[in-house]
Amino acid sequence: MSNYHIKNLEEYYQVYRKSVRDPETFWEEVAEEHFVWRKRWNRVLHWDFTKPEIKWFEGAELNITENCIDRHLATRGDKTAILFEPNDPNEKAQHISYKELRRKVCQFANVLKEKGIQKGDRVCIYLPMIPELAYAVLACARIGAIHSVVFAGFSASALATRINDSECKMVITSDGSFRGNKTIDLKGIVDEALESCPSVTSVLVAKRTQTTIAMKAGRDYWLEPLMEVAYKDYVPEVMDAEDPLFILYTSGSTGMPKGMVHTTGGYMVYTAYTFKNVFQYRENDIFWCTADIGWITGHSYILYGPLANGATTVLFEGVPSYPDFGRFWQIIEKHKITQFYTAPTAIRALAKEKLDYVEAYDLSSLKVLGTVGEPINEEAWHWYNDNVGKGKTPIVDTWWQTETGGIMISPIPFATPTIPTFATLPLPGIQPCLVDEDNLEINGSPANGKLCIKFPWPSMARSIWGNHQRFRDTYFSTFENKYFTGDGALRDNTGYYRITGRVDDVIIVSGHNLGTAPIEDAVNEHPAVAESAIVGFPHDVKGNALYGYVILKETGEVRNHDNLRKEINQLITEKIGPIAKLEKIQFTPGLPKTRSGKIMRRILRKIAHKDTSDLGDTSTLLNPEVVEDIIKNAL
Ligand code: WTA
Numbered sequence: 336m337s338n339y340h341i342k343n344l345e346e347y348y349q350v351y352r353k354s355v356r357d358p359e360t361f362w363e364e365v366a367e368e369h370f371v372w373r374k375r376w377n378r379v380l381h382w383d384f385t386k387p388e389i390k391w392f393e394g395a396e397l398n399i400t401e402n403c404i405d406r407h408l409a410t411r412g413d414k415t416a417i418l419f420e421p422n423d424p425n426e427k428a429q430h431i432s433y434k435e436l437r438r439k440v441c442q443f444a445n446v447l448k449e450k451g452i453q454k455g456d457r458v459c460i461y462l463p464m465i466p467e468l469a470y471a472v473l474a475c476a477r478i479g480a481i482h483s484v485v486f487a488g489f490s491a492s493a494l495a496t497r498i499n500d501s502e503c504k505m506v507i508t509s510d511g512s513f514r515g516n517k518t519i520d521l522k523g524i525v526d527e528a529l530e531s532c533p534s535v536t537s538v539l540v541a542k543r544t545q546t547t548i549a550m551k552a553g554r555d556y557w558l559e560p561l562m563e564v565a566y567k568d569y570v571p572e573v574m575d576a577e578d579p580l581f582i583l584y585t586s587g588s589t590g591m592p593k594g595m596v597h598t599t600g601g602y603m604v605y606t607a608y609t610f611k612n613v614f615q616y617r618e619n620d621i622f623w624c625t626a627d628i629g630w631i632t633g634h635s636y637i638l639y640g641p642l643a644n645g646a647t648t649v650l651f652e653g654v655p656s657y658p659d660f661g662r663f664w665q666i667i668e669k670h671k672i673t674q675f676y677t678a679p680t681a682i683r684a685l686a687k688e689k690l691d692y693v694e695a696y697d698l699s700s701l702k703v704l705g706t707v708g709e710p711i712n713e714e715a716w717h718w719y720n721d722n723v724g725k726g727k728t729p730i731v732d733t734w735w736q737t738e739t740g741g742i743m744i745s746p747i748p749f750a751t752p753t754i755p756t757f758a759t760l761p762l763p764g765i766q767p768c769l770v771d772e773d774n775l776e777i778n779g780s781p782a783n784g785k786l787c788i789k790f791p792w793p794s795m796a797r798s799i800w801g802n803h804q805r806f807r808d809t810y811f812s813t814f815e816n817k818y819f820t821g822d823g824a825l826r827d828n829t830g831y832y833r834i835t836g837r838v839d840d841v842i843i844v845s846g847h848n849l850g851t852a853p854i855e856d857a858v859n860e861h862p863a864v865a866e867s868a869i870v871g872f873p874h875d876v877k878g879n880a881l882y883g884y885v886i887l888k889e890t891g892e893v894r895n896h897d898n899l900r901k902e903i904n905q906l907i908t909e910k911i912g913p914i915a916k917l918e919k920i921q922f923t924p925g926l927p928k929t930r931s932g933k934i935m936r937r938i939l940r941k942i943a944h945k946d947t948s949d950l951g952d953t954s955t956l957l958n959p960e961v962v963e964d965i966i967k968n969a970l
Contacts, residue, residue, distance in 0.1 A: 339611050350763045351760075355790075362380070372396065373573050376393055377394035378390075387806070389791045391793045398476070398477065400477040401571045407433045412432065413432050415432055416435075418621065419652070423653075439562070440473040442569075450556070451536070455480070456480045457481045458480050459483050459501075460475075460483070461507070464628060475581075488912050490908065490909055497592065500591065503535060504534060506532075506538045508522055510543055513653070541558045583597070589840070597794065605794035606740065609742045610636060610644055620673040621671055622636075623649035625651060625655075626708075630737070635741050660689075676705035682719050686714075686718040686719075701723070703728060708843065709836075710835065711732055734822075739788075739820075744834075754831060770786075780828050822834055840852065840936070847914050867884060869883045872945075885922050886922075896922060904917060923961070928956060935953075938951075
């Protein structure tokens with residue numbers, strides 16, 4: 336029986352039981368089988384969820400890039416590691432071999448060193464999906480610097496917040512980025528952000544769009560000339576298994592984004608293991624995950640997981656709608672993609688277009704399809720299954736989080752019978768449970784509750800950068816001795832899990848996690864706004880969209896509401912990014928509040944959902960009359 340390439344459901348249960356009965360032996364076997372360790376661990380696992388303190392492979396030493404690159408050179412030196420598909424289909428794709436990847440990463444590592452970056456320093460990476468992004472991430476890992484990739488769709492202000500939170504010493508960016516028919520001035524955004532980032536001493540700029548940009552003397556350097564003269568070898572820094580590998584920010588229900596800290600050894604073992612298992616990866620497959628490396632999906636399943644397996648991984652710069660809605664399918668045909676991993680929001684957007692776009696291409700290379708990021712609705716699942724998978728290709732609906740580092744609940748292709756909208760069964764080593772309103776674990780099925788995980792797994796986040804207390808409060812204090820996911824789920828009679836969505840104030844819009852608090856803060860900064868509350872409502876392409884209730888200041892002045900809506904969204908774009916724009920904005924004289932002054936979001940959510948049949952008891956509100964007014968004027 337192999338821990339990988341599980342062939343049928345019975346074998347899955349055998350492996351699963353083994354992993355739960357003796358997790359340490361299970362993960363030790365996986366860790367021994369596949370990786371290069373410079374020093375072996377003293378202890379597989381140490382954990383205490385009350386602190387919380389989690390350590391995997393303690394005492395072990397390694398460098399993750401040695402495992403993702405160097406180790407493959409003997410057998411796969413000329414194999415394509417990264418297949419870069421540019422935004423413009425007329426620009427040639429680049430096949431970057433493992434040998435070449437090593438050279439680029441080593442040169443980049445030397446550039447970082449020359450600019451004074453040391454082990455443990457934080458480096459912010461704000462780049463489009465171009466090969467330099469992969470080189471930058473891996474170069475940081477090679478020298479032991481902690482990378483913090485910020486999605487290049489975030490605004491200057493959001494970028495500055497993230498740079499300052501982890502006191503990054505350097506920013507790596509490009510002159511600009513191509514997205515569909517748009518060119519975005521990335522360097523301009525960085526310049527604006529850096530006006531308020533005292534920790535940054537240098538900026539490396541990759542050339543992509545040839546846009547004319549300002550270069551600040553003594554701070555900004557073009558990457559290319561530095562790479563050209565850099566030495567082509569770099570001995571990987573030896574890291575402890577528990578040394579931080581990266582920080583990645585994710586939205587919380589309140590306050591600042593949370594800089595999730597992931598460490599080296601466990602993250603490597605788990606992403607490599609799940610990549611191979613969930614996608615049933617075989618040598619010579621061509622794997623394509625359409626996420627951006629700015630999100631955890633890109634970290635784990637464009638870079639680290641596939642490269643640790645010596646796979647060929649596709650890096651796509653563009654968007655699904657350019658030059659037309661057939662772009663994804665054209666790329667699948669062109670590169671003979673075997674595993675395709677995307678988000679429900681992309682599927683819904685493409686399902687709205689003519690079927691001709693899909694039917695024009697030969698998709699017969701596909702073996703496994705995947706989705707991630709939000710619940711997939713039944714209609715989208717069937718469209719994906721029928722038109723992309725032609726009814727023959729298993730779909731893995733993978734549930735996981737930035738915090739979990741890797742896929743947690745997912746079918747295993749060809750072994751787990753799939754049911755649309757169900758993420759199905761926990762992967763080996765993962766022990767989920769459901770918890771009820773009284774904080775008690777629900778035994779038996781069917782059941783509906785809050786989703787928790789009872790036992791550590793190797794790639795779980797270890798902390799929130801600079802705020803371990805918040806890590807404890809957010810994830811480990813709601814339910815004793817359990818990691819709380821923030822998601823609700825139900826479990827059917829066969830033990831299959833279906834994720835029903837967030838149970839907190841995080842809203843997933845087009846697969847992006849958005850906390851309502853920072854958006855409300857942005858709205859409230861508008862001089863005409865007194866107060867605001869934001870909730871989510873169902874949207875047929877985005878999954879959820881944002882509905883803002885806004886109270887205007889009473890100035891006696893008459894304002895044009897459409898102009899105000901534009902200004903508010905402009906402000907959100909500046910403060911956070913266009914992904915956080917409000918779909919609907921309702922101006923209202925008041926918001927329903929409890930006697931202690933808390934906004935009753937439950938009521939606002941129902942109104943936004945156009946479901947006002949049962950608003951519950953509103954008599955305890957401070958201002959029950961306002962509810963009628965809001966319903967009457969709902970959009
Ligand atoms: C949601 C993305 C239903 C969930 C890897 C989770 C999902 C949040 C699924 C994490 C899925 C992710 N089915 N919901 N297959 N996958 N989610 O941190 O609410 O960007 O908590 O990580 O996305 O989003 P994040």
